Amino acid sequence: MFGIAIVLVLGSGFLHSIWNLYTKKSLNKNVFLWFCQLVAIILYLPWTIFEWDSSQLAGTGLLVVAASMILHGLYVILLAATYTVGDLSQVYPIMRGTSPLLVPLLGVTLLGEQLTAGGWCGVISIVLGIALVSNIKFKRNEPSSSKAPLLALAVGTCIAGYIVVDKVALNYVSAVVLNEATNIGNLLALSWATFTSGGIRNELKANWKIMLLGGIIAPGGYLLFLFALSFAPVAQLAPMREIGTVFGTVMGIFILREKQGTRRILTSFLITVGVIILGIWG
Numbered sequence: 001m002f003g004i005a006i007v008l009v010l011g012s013g014f015l016h017s018i019w020n021l022y023t024k025k026s027l028n029k030n031v032f033l034w035f036c037q038l039v040a041i042i043l044y045l046p047w048t049i050f051e052w053d054s055s056q057l058a059g060t061g062l063l064v065v066a067a068s069m070i071l072h073g074l075y076v077i078l079l080a081a082t083y084t085v086g087d088l089s090q091v092y093p094i095m096r097g098t099s100p101l102l103v104p105l106l107g108v109t110l111l112g113e114q115l116t117a118g119g120w121c122g123v124i125s126i127v128l129g130i131a132l133v134s135n136i137k138f139k140r141n142e143p144s145s146s147k148a149p150l151l152a153l154a155v156g157t158c159i160a161g162y163i164v165v166d167k168v169a170l171n172y173v174s175a176v177v178l179n180e181a182t183n184i185g186n187l188l189a190l191s192w193a194t195f196t197s198g199g200i201r202n203e204l205k206a207n208w209k210i211m212l213l214g215g216i217i218a219p220g221g222y223l224l225f226l227f228a229l230s231f232a233p234v235a236q237l238a239p240m241r242e243i244g245t246v247f248g249t250v251m252g253i254f255i256l257r258e259k260q261g262t263r264r265i266l267t268s269f270l271i272t273v274g275v276i277i278l279g280i281w282g
Contacts, residue, residue, distance in 0.1 A: 015221030039215020069185030086148025089252030098156020125274025
């Protein structure tokens with residue numbers, strides 16, 4: 001079963017990097033993501049209805065699913081803002097590296113847990129990789145380059161939050177029902193920015209086919225991860241999913257022709273290695 005979980009997680013990371021590439025290439029990130037959520041909601045609705053009877057959406061279950069919807073909604077708003085100002089090969093490693101870094105650090109600082117020497121090596125590797133890929137510079141009379149990395153850190157924080165909450169939510173609803181709920185939360189969160197943007201017509205004209213595809217692979221990738229969680233603990237699987245960090249960085253360099261290619265690829269490997277070390281030996 002653990003082997004199946006690994007395959008599902010690696011597939012999830014690859015699909016995640018693909019739809020993030022499409023998001024970065026879109027004209028208006030809010031509009032693009034809004035239509036992806038709409039397609040996903042419609043596409044997965046029959047499956048959701050089929051599995052609805054197994055849900056326990058009352059009391060605690062309802063609160064946990066609502067919390068997941070809020071965290072996912074905040075995540076997708078920040079994601080749109082991040083890709084509006086930052087390169088894929090810069091912000092993607094930060095977003096994906098922050099999440100597995102925060103969970104063990106919070107455990108150490110707030111819960112009195114311990115990290116092994118290997119775990120601290122993983123932490124150092126992740127922090128160093130994020131610092132190098134951020135490449136923040138402060139120059140007089142020039143705007144700071146910190147906006148994109150800071151937004152990416154905020155996205156990573158949301159990812160850490162919703163992964164933990166979603167693990168709990170799976171005790172009350174199936175992966176498909178939870179995925180549908182979070183898609184609805186994302187749609188609601190993006191609605192104001194989408195309908196006030198004035199960019200709906202242009203986005204549909206330019207990317208309607210890609211938005212249809214995004215509506216399939218974006219939730220599909222996360223569904224693979226949710227299914228994997230039913231086979232193995234989140235502490236083991238979440239680090240493996242971050243192999244998508246390398247996929248996303250390589251796509252940004254070779255498909256989008258973003259600068260600092262060698263530096264960013266090396267730092268994405270540094271972050272990924274740190275995540276794996278932290279997940280296995282932390």
